[in-house]
Amino acid sequence: MKKHDIDELEKLQKQLSSNISLKNTFKLTDIKLVAGIDIAYWSNEGIDYGVCCIVVFDYLTKAIIEEVHHIDKIEFPYISGYLAFRELPLVLDTVKKLKNFPDLYMFDGNGYLHNRHMGIATHASFYLKKPTIGVAKTYLKINNVDFIEPENELGSYTEIVVNEEVYGRTLRTRENVKPIFVSCGNWIDLDTATHVVLHFVEKNSRLPITTRYADLATHEVRREELSRIKK
DNA sequence: GCGACAG
């Protein structure tokens, strides 16, 4: 990837970022279906492949309503700060397979917590036309700002503030585990995003089950694909 | 050359 190409991607991110809104466009009581999205990778004969899995949950009962996946070649490299350009094409093709329409999407990665506020969750919202939330497992440092460790208690969080602005939260989802990093994708406020994440956190995992199940599903598909290749 | 680096 050359610097000139990166400049173009950055330009697109800046254009899109002017349309971000961190206010709820919905009432929480109207949220029925919430989707968790993740991708797993492998390579075969020098070609990179990825599978995107989307698991749709009923918000109230947490029952799984639908599960779809889509496999394709991955052309774009991973570049920190430009994850959406690598993963979003596969995500959008997978969304097309859904028969149910989620009211909210949760991503593995950041949203507003990004140099230009354009992590994958935010970037995706403009194509999905729905509220999104970013949930990252590791910290993406912005302008050399470190995160503040939250108290060692379920639900404790600290704000990630860069240039006087709140970019996201460091959230403890269980005792004695590393925190996760929650940020708004779009059309949702940070309090609501945090609330939804905690709603889907169960005591088995540090991640909300939306993201967790999507992650497990991608591993399943990859395992099947790899064994198919060998035969 | 060295360190940083969501997934």
Added chain:
DNA sequence: ATCTTGTCGC
């Protein structure tokens, strides 16, 4: 992300 077993500590 991925390559990977046991092991230390709640």
